[in-house]
Amino acid sequence: MDDKLMLMIPGPTPVPEQVLLAMTKHPIGHRSGDFSKIMAEVTENLKWLHQTQNDVLILAASGTGAMEAGIINFLSPGDRVLALHNGKFGERWVEVAKAYGLNVDTVSAPWGEALDPEQVRQKLEADTQKEIKAVILTHSETSTGVINDLETINRHVKAHGALIMVDAVTSLGAANVPIDAWGLDVVASGSQKGYMIPPGLAFVSVSAKAWEAYKTATLPKFYLDLGKYRKDAAKNSTPFTPPVNLFFGLQAALRMLKAEGLENIFARHQRLMNATRAAVQALNLPLFAAEGISSPAITAVAPTQVEAEQVRSVMRKRFDIALAGGQDHLKGKIFRIGHLGFVGDRDLLSAIAALEATLQELGYENFTPGAGVTAAAKAIAKS
Amino acid sequence: MDDKLMLMIPGPTPVPEQVLLAMTKHPIGHRSGDFSKIMAEVTENLKWLHQTQNDVLILAASGTGAMEAGIINFLSPGDRVLALHNGKFGERWVEVAKAYGLNVDTVSAPWGEALDPEQVRQKLEADTQKEIKAVILTHSETSTGVINDLETINRHVKAHGALIMVDAVTSLGAANVPIDAWGLDVVASGSQKGYMIPPGLAFVSVSAKAWEAYKTATLPKFYLDLGKYRKDAAKNSTPFTPPVNLFFGLQAALRMLKAEGLENIFARHQRLMNATRAAVQALNLPLFAAEGISSPAITAVAPTQVEAEQVRSVMRKRFDIALAGGQDHLKGKIFRIGHLGFVGDRDLLSAIAALEATLQELGYENFTPGAGVTAAAKAIAKS
Numbered sequence: 001m002d003d004k005l006m007l008m009i010p011g012p013t014p015v016p017e018q019v020l021l022a023m024t025k026h027p028i029g030h031r032s033g034d035f036s037k038i039m040a041e042v043t044e045n046l047k048w049l050h051q052t053q054n055d056v057l058i059l060a061a062s063g064t065g066a067m068e069a070g071i072i073n074f075l076s077p078g079d080r081v082l083a084l085h086n087g088k089f090g091e092r093w094v095e096v097a098k099a100y101g102l103n104v105d106t107v108s109a110p111w112g113e114a115l116d117p118e119q120v121r122q123k124l125e126a127d128t129q130k131e132i133k134a135v136i137l138t139h140s141e142t143s144t145g146v147i148n149d150l151e152t153i154n155r156h157v158k159a160h161g162a163l164i165m166v167d168a169v170t171s172l173g174a175a176n177v178p179i180d181a182w183g184l185d186v187v188a189s190g191s192q193k194g195y196m197i198p199p200g201l202a203f204v205s206v207s208a209k210a211w212e213a214y215k216t217a218t219l220p221k222f223y224l225d226l227g228k229y230r231k232d233a234a235k236n237s238t239p240f241t242p243p244v245n246l247f248f249g250l251q252a253a254l255r256m257l258k259a260e261g262l263e264n265i266f267a268r269h270q271r272l273m274n275a276t277r278a279a280v281q282a283l284n285l286p287l288f289a290a291e292g293i294s295s296p297a298i299t300a301v302a303p304t305q306v307e308a309e310q311v312r313s314v315m316r317k318r319f320d321i322a323l324a325g326g327q328d329h330l331k332g333k334i335f336r337i338g339h340l341g342f343v344g345d346r347d348l349l350s351a352i353a354a355l356e357a358t359l360q361e362l363g364y365e366n367f368t369p370g371a372g373v374t375a376a377a378k379a380i381a382k383s
Numbered sequence: 384m385d386d387k388l389m390l391m392i393p394g395p396t397p398v399p400e401q402v403l404l405a406m407t408k409h410p411i412g413h414r415s416g417d418f419s420k421i422m423a424e425v426t427e428n429l430k431w432l433h434q435t436q437n438d439v440l441i442l443a444a445s446g447t448g449a450m451e452a453g454i455i456n457f458l459s460p461g462d463r464v465l466a467l468h469n470g471k472f473g474e475r476w477v478e479v480a481k482a483y484g485l486n487v488d489t490v491s492a493p494w495g496e497a498l499d500p501e502q503v504r505q506k507l508e509a510d511t512q513k514e515i516k517a518v519i520l521t522h523s524e525t526s527t528g529v530i531n532d533l534e535t536i537n538r539h540v541k542a543h544g545a546l547i548m549v550d551a552v553t554s555l556g557a558a559n560v561p562i563d564a565w566g567l568d569v570v571a572s573g574s575q576k577g578y579m580i581p582p583g584l585a586f587v588s589v590s591a592k593a594w595e596a597y598k599t600a601t602l603p604k605f606y607l608d609l610g611k612y613r614k615d616a617a618k619n620s621t622p623f624t625p626p627v628n629l630f631f632g633l634q635a636a637l638r639m640l641k642a643e644g645l646e647n648i649f650a651r652h653q654r655l656m657n658a659t660r661a662a663v664q665a666l667n668l669p670l671f672a673a674e675g676i677s678s679p680a681i682t683a684v685a686p687t688q689v690e691a692e693q694v695r696s697v698m699r700k701r702f703d704i705a706l707a708g709g710q711d712h713l714k715g716k717i718f719r720i721g722h723l724g725f726v727g728d729r730d731l732l733s734a735i736a737a738l739e740a741t742l743q744e745l746g747y748e749n750f751t752p753g754a755g756v757t758a759a760a761k762a763i764a765k766s
Contacts, residue, residue, distance in 0.1 A: 005411060012410035012627055020407045023628065027395035027581045028388060029705045060445050060583055062623035065606040100603045192624060198410045200443055200583045200626030220483045220603065223448040240445035241575060243583030243626070244395055245406065322412045 008351050009324040010142045010170055010298045012192040012199055013341030015249070019197055022252040023245045030244055036236040038251050043233060045254035046203060050172070050187065051262070052179035056205045057229040058250075060243050063169040063190030066202030068096050069224040070165050070186040071136060073206075074213040077101040079133045082123060082162070084108070084115050086148070087141035088327045089167055097136065100219050105132070111330060112144045112300070114293040117152040124160040133213070134163040140171035143327045145289045145300035145336060147175060154182050163210055169193055170297040172203075173257065174269040174340040185210040193297070194265075196256070196342040197249040206230070267383070269296035272339040272348050275379040279352040282375035283359065283367040288334050297340035300326075306364040308335040314361055319354035345380050352376045391734050392707040393525045393553055393681040395575040395582055396724030398632070402580055405635040406628045413627055419619040421634050426616060428637035429586060433555070433570065434645070435562035439588045440612040441633075443626050446552040446573030449585030451479050452607040453548050453569040454519060456589075457596040460484040462516045465506060465545070467491070467498050469531070470524035471710045472550055480519065483602050488515070494713060495527045495683070497676040500535040507543040516596070517546040523554035526710045528683035528719060529672045530558060537565050546593055552576055553680040555586075556640065557652040557723040568593040576680070577648075579639070579725040580632040589613070650766070652679035655722040655731050658762040662735040665758035666742065666750040671717050680723035683709075689747040691718040697744055702737035728763050735759045 007014050028034050046056040059066055071093065075081065081102050083094045086109035097104045107119045115137065124132065135157045140147045150166065157164045165186040168177050172187065173194020179187055185207040192199035206214075206226060214227060222228075228239040257265060276299040280287055288300035303311065308326065312335050315321045324336040339348060352372045359367070390397050411417050429439040442449055454476065458464065464485050466477045469492035480487045490502045498520065507515065518540045523530045533549065540547045548569040551560050555570065556577020562570055568590040575582035589597075589609060597610060605611075611622040640648060659682040663670055671683035686694065691709065695718050698704045707719040722731060735755045742750070 003409075005409060007410065007412065009412050011624060012412065015410055020409070024403045024407050026386075026388060026403070027390065027398055027575070029390060029392050029395065029707075030582070031707075032705065060443060060448070061606060062443050062625075064623045065443070068606045096605045099605045099608075190624065192410065198626060198628040199413070199624045200629055222479045222482045223444060223451045224606070225482075240447045241394060241573065241582045242445075243581060243629070245581040246583055246626070246629075322415065324412075324414075 004320045006321045006347065006350070008338050009322050010193070010336060010338035010340065011190070013196060013338060014343060015198055016196055016253070016256060016342050018256070019249045019252045022248040025245070025248050027244045030238065030242050035244065038247055039236040039238070042247065042250050042254055045258055049254065049257060050179050050205050051177070051181065052205055054179060054205045054207050055230050055233065056203055057226055057233060058238070058242065059202045059204065059224070059229065060200065060240070061202045062199060063188060063202050064092065065224065066188040066190065066204045067093060067167050069226055070188045070204050071096055072100055072219040072221055072224060073226045074163060074186065074210050074217050075102060075133060076216070076218040078103055080105060080131045081134045081136055082107065082132050084120060084135065084137040084153070086113060086115050086144070086146060087111050087138065088143035089141060089169070090138040093136045093138070093167065112146060112288050114146050115148045115153065117149050117156060120153050121156040124156050124162070127160065130161060132160065132162045134165055136165045138167040139177065140168070140175060140295040140297050142170045142298060143330070145295050145298045146293050147171065147295040151182060154184060158183060163213060170295065170340060173265065174297040175295070176266050179205055183207070191246065191250065194340050195250070196253045197246060200243050200246045201250060269340060271345070271380055271383040272296070272343060273299060274383055275345070275348050275376040276337055276339055278379040279372040279376040282371040283356065298336055298338050300334045300336045302334045305366060306359060306362050308332055310362055311335050311358055314358040315354060318358065318361070321351055321354050349373060349376055387703045389704045389730065389733070391721050392705050393576070393719060393721035393723065394573070396579065396721060397726060398581055399579055399636070399639060399725050401639070402632045402635045405631040408628070408631050410627045413621065413625050418627065421630055422619040422621070425630065425633050425637055428641055432637065432640060433562050433588050434560070434564065435588055437562060437588045437590050438613050438616065439586055440609055440616060441621070441625065442585045442587065442612065443583065443623070444585045445582060446571060446585050447475065448607065449571040449573065449587045450476060450550050452609055453571045453587050454479055455483055455602040455604050455607060456609045457546060457569065457593050457600050458485060458516055459599070459601040461486055463488060463514045464517045464519055465490065465515050467503060467518065467520040467536070469496060469498050469527070469529060470494050470521065471526035472524060472552070473521040476519045476521070476550065495529060495671050497529050498531045498536065500532050500539060503536050504539040507539055507545070510543065513544060515543065515545045517548050519548045521550040522560065523558060523678040523680050525553045525681060526713070527671060528678050528681045529676050530554065530678040534565060537567060541566060546596060553678065553723060556648065557680040558678070559649050562588055566590070574629065574633065577723050578633065579636045580629060583626050583629045584633060652723060654728070654763055654766040655679070655726060656682060657766055658728070658731050658759040659720055659722055661762040662755040662759040665754040666739065681719055681721050683717045683719045685717045688749060689742060689745050691715055693745055694718050694741055697741040698737055701741065701744070704734055704737050732756060732759055
């Protein structure tokens with residue numbers, strides 16, 4: 001049943017029918033008045049979603065492209081940056097920074113644990129010469145299902161004065177990221193996550209303070225030069241040919257998100273996380289991220305009495321549900337249930353029911369049949 | 384009649400229904416076996432379209448992103464390059480090269496004229512120390528409708544030994560670009576042109592000689608690092624999340640192109656160009672590009688007795704046909720008729736008929752009514 005595929009991976013996420021249908025419209029010229037109208041509308045709605053009056057720029061790229069833009073536009077070769085990492089994506093930004101010849105200092109935590117804001121504070125306080133120009137981190141670490149305490153870390157960064165550059169790829173549109181209230185300088189995200197549209201678009205919000213740094217930043221750039229995007233966005237245009245059909249999808253998706261409302265969106269993701277975690281615990285499977293540091297976008301499970309890859313395989317073959325595996329050294333050790341974007345309570349109950357059936361098929365019997373679904377239902381009812 | 388829009392601009396170009404419908408499929412996971420199969424198929428078909436056994440890599444970017452990747456992956460800061468330009472896009476590659484600190488030498492021709500291969504030969508022969516590492520040029524100059532003599536220029540570059548880097552954004556899939564037969568090192572193109580799919584994907588083919596240069600090239604890169612794309616393409620995968628729905632479209636479009644056949648595709652574009660030029664001449668409107676240097680992708684017209692922008696405006700409002708205007712200093716001086724991608728003889732006859740009606744509406748009467756359509760029909764019948 002090819003067409004029954006249900007995506008429960010952390011991206012691409014399920015796409016609503018009306019978004020898919022919006023994308024079937026014939027392309028329009030990107031230098032037309034019709035496109036300008038779309039650009040104006042989506043830009044305004046992106047600002048709403050980002051809770052900001054900062055510029056929110058749209059790139060034809062993956063989330064990595066947006067995050068790279070967020071880093072390279074505001075720095076110069078040799079600049080010292082503090083990169084915080086506790087998973088695959090945090091480590092990627094260290095690679096990006098090194099690829100551009102930045103002087104990278106780090107604070108890290110093991111995969112599956114959260115960054116310690118206190119270590120960040122100490123590192124920043126020790127920098128009395130204010131040499132650190134930027135602090136780079138991943139908010140929701142997609143590889144582990146851990147969410148970092150961005151609010152506290154940001155407070156320490158603010159006390160220091162460096163720019164803060166946030167990979168919010170799986171948190172934006174799933175968790176609260178109040179850019180203006182917190183004063184976040186650079187926030188990057190991607191379309192195939194909370195936005196409910198296929199991959200191909202990425203977003204970067206940029207604060208006035210970051211634009212100030214842009215003026216003297218000398219790292220080379222052209223396609224990812226955010227100054228070009230800003231200049232053209234002011235005229236409701238783009239510097240390079242934009243993926244117009246994905247813009248049609250973006251327009252439809254943002255209208256849906258706005259109709260749902262930020263509070264409801266965040267509550268829904270919180271509820272999905274609670275239900276997933278309650279179910280996994282009721283099935284006596286180990287959660288990879290501890291209570292209090294779990295991402296509302298994705299839950300990682302580290303089974304010991306059953307093979308993670310076998311769980312994924314049966315879920316895919318028998319029930320047409322795609323789960324994500326572990327990355328790098330976690331390959332084969334965990335499976336990850338994505339529950340961000342266009343995911344509702346029914347989807348989660350389906351996934352848990354299928355997970356129970358899968359576990360039984362694999363001979364794992366360390367749970368009371370029905371316990372997972374019951375726990376998920378209870379968690380959903382409570383919230 | 385919003386939905387009757389007919390795109391006769393040089394990109395986005397019209398998209399076939401089956402490509403649009405392919406894109407409405409729900410996204411699939413990009414780390415799945417199903418995606419690998421698509422990746423394998425489209426990569427093989429891209430090599431067919433590129434007439435090459437070189438790697439053809441797929442990026443989530445505009446054509447500019449692909450061309451930038453084609454330049455920066457094979458060079459180091461301070462490297463001397465020879466950039467040839469005779470229009471907006473040729474000039475853009477000069478900007479890219481300068482943004483990355485390359486030492487840029489140029490050969491240019493006025494907008495609307497072709498590059499002189501002889502000047503290129505002289506410049507390269509004068510470089511007895513072989514300091515020039517790469518020659519960068521635009522094959523079909525979208526801004527003017529001029530096609531450069533890539534075959535001859537390439538022969539001079541081969542005699543010198545530098546890498547040749549070609550912007551084939553509006554020529555690939557419209558004109559013959561036999562990459563292996565000519566030995567072209569780097570060729571960049573974009574999805575919204577001859578490929579008949581919406582914008583959002585871009586392509587770069589890379590020769591073994593260019594990969595050799597890659598090994599020692601030190602310009603900074605990460606998202607546009609083609610080595611990463613090559614490594615993952617070998618496993619039918621991508622380094623960053625690919626726009627899976629655009630891949631669905633790419634798969635469908637490449638099948639259509641393959642069924643049509645390269646010879647037929649090139650002949651069709653040649654025929655559309657001949658018909659357009661014959662019609663424009665029959666209407667006594669000045670062609671911007673001279674005979675022999677005209678692009679099979681796009682025809683620019685430089686009217687003197689009628690306003691170019693008025694022609695575009697009436698064509699759009701009365702007949703739902705989008706034509707492109709002039710860029711930079713040609714704004715208001717020319718209009719451009721795109722005839723690449725999913726464009727047939729009937730489309731062209733429609734456009735010419737509408738153009739005649741538009742000219743009449745604007746009070747331009749310097750032609751025999753029906754002469755444009757008659758000339759186009761005759762040109763179509765001949766070829």
